[in-house]
Amino acid sequence: MTPTRRTVTATLGGATLSALAAPIAAATTQSATPIRRVAILGCIRQKKPVPALLAYAAAKADLNLWIGDNVYVDTKDDPAAFAEAYAQLATKPGFAELRAQGQHMATWDDHDYGANDADRAYALKEDSKTAFQRFWNLETDTSAPEDGVYSSRLFTFGQRRLHVIMLDVRWRRDAPDGRGDILGEGQWRWLNSRLAVPADLTLVISGTQILLNAGTGSETWEDYPRARDRLFKMVRRHRRPGVVFITGDQHYGEVARARGALGYDAVELQFCGLNQIEKPEKNLYRVSPVSTSLHSMCLLDIQWEADDHNAPHILYRVIDTETGATDIAYRLNFSELTFG
Numbered sequence: 495m496t497p498t499r500r501t502v503t504a505t506l507g508g509a510t511l512s513a514l515a516a517p518i519a520a521a522t523t524q525s526a527t528p529i530r531r532v533a534i535l536g537c538i539r540q541k542k543p544v545p546a547l548l549a550y551a552a553a554k555a556d557l558n559l560w561i562g563d564n565v566y567v568d569t570k571d572d573p574a575a576f577a578e579a580y581a582q583l584a585t586k587p588g589f590a591e592l593r594a595q596g597q598h599m600a601t602w603d604d605h606d607y608g609a610n611d612a613d614r615a616y617a618l619k620e621d622s623k624t625a626f627q628r629f630w631n632l633e634t635d636t637s638a639p640e641d642g643v644y645s646s647r648l649f650t651f652g653q654r655r656l657h658v659i660m661l662d663v664r665w666r667r668d669a670p671d672g673r674g675d676i677l678g679e680g681q682w683r684w685l686n687s688r689l690a691v692p693a694d695l696t697l698v699i700s701g702t703q704i705l706l707n708a709g710t711g712s713e714t715w716e717d718y719p720r721a722r723d724r725l726f727k728m729v730r731r732h733r734r735p736g737v738v739f740i741t742g743d744q745h746y747g748e749v750a751r752a753r754g755a756l757g758y759d760a761v762e763l764q765f766c767g768l769n770q771i772e773k774p775e776k777n778l779y780r781v782s783p784v785s786t787s788l789h790s791m792c793l794l795d796i797q798w799e800a801d802d803h804n805a806p807h808i809l810y811r812v813i814d815t816e817t818g819a820t821d822i823a824y825r826l827n828f829s830e831l832t833f834g
Contacts, residue, residue: 525649527556529656532794533791533794535550535561536560536562536603536701539769546768550791554595558599560630561699561742562742566605567579570609573621599660600660601644602643603702604713606626614665623665641665642665646659657691657693658697659688661699664701670713689728696738697738700741703715704762705739705750705777707777738762738826739760740762741766742765742766747790747822748774748780748782749763770788786821787817789815791815794810809823809825809826
């Protein structure tokens with residue numbers, strides 16, 4: 495059944511603002527046409543101009559993935575701050591146009607969850623979840639209502655299948671003491687069931703980088719070695735080809751690879767920061783140039799079928815929306831994501 499589109503409202507300074515919210519449904523979406531373009535969005539300072547949203551709207555992606563830090567709430571004790579932040583995002587030029595086109599999925603990272611590096615102990619997590627779901631009109635397939643905002647959707651078109659798995663890396667996250675967990679047992683069980691679903695391409699989204707070495711000062715799954723090893727082992731156990739990690743958090747773009755980690759290379763396409771930049775970390779897994787444009791856009795263009803010139807592949811691009819220049823163009827063939 496196709497969910498009904500409805501309008502989500504938020505109040506800011508006494509004014510009621512509406513954000514057109516096409517429902518973000520879990521389960522299966524069938525389409526007569528393939529998902530050929532996927533947009534990656536996140537790390538948006540809603541109090542500053544976000545001209546990249548206009549570029550995203552013009553790009554007309556088939557699927558838009560909001561991967562975390564979609565707004566910066568950063569509060570310890572103000573439940574009203576969540577709706578205020580989302581209301582500010584809703585007023586940005588290009589947002590309503592973008593939100594009304596294509597399909598959308600969303601998860602959060604620390605700043606829209608509520609505070610920098612926030613974990614399971616964050617006091618306003620329930621208020622945050624309520625505001626998140628109201629704004630994004632989220633329908634999840636979580637295993638328990640008390641868990642966070644993880645979700646998935648399987649897109650089918652002809653004989654092709656694209657599976658998108660949006661992780662929640664905040665709700666059950668422990669302190670990074672070398673022994674802690676990130677997902678929590680409920681989400682691990684759910685993820686195990688999701689990785690059992692056959693697909694040509696599976697995009698696993700994490701707000702925190704998976705392939706960033708520890709000791710940089712930034713959050714990374716490598717600070718949770720048991721959790722990262724469990725993630726990699728789960729992919730190997732299911733012998734699931736075509737898994738690609740999409741991550742955010744850092745205010746730049748890069749590609750990282752861990753040789754043979756999944757039975758084939760673990761590949762991470764990292765991007766975040768539509769209107770902010772920072773000095774790149776020294777990532778030992780990095781295999782690409784780094785994009786540090788202030789106003790940037792990330793697109794994944796997918797070619798599903800071989801032709802006379804190209805094998806099936808993903809083309810990851812980060813584009814400077816002020817100049818139109820391509821900062822990174824990285825091609826990943828499906829054949830690189832298979833077991834030997």
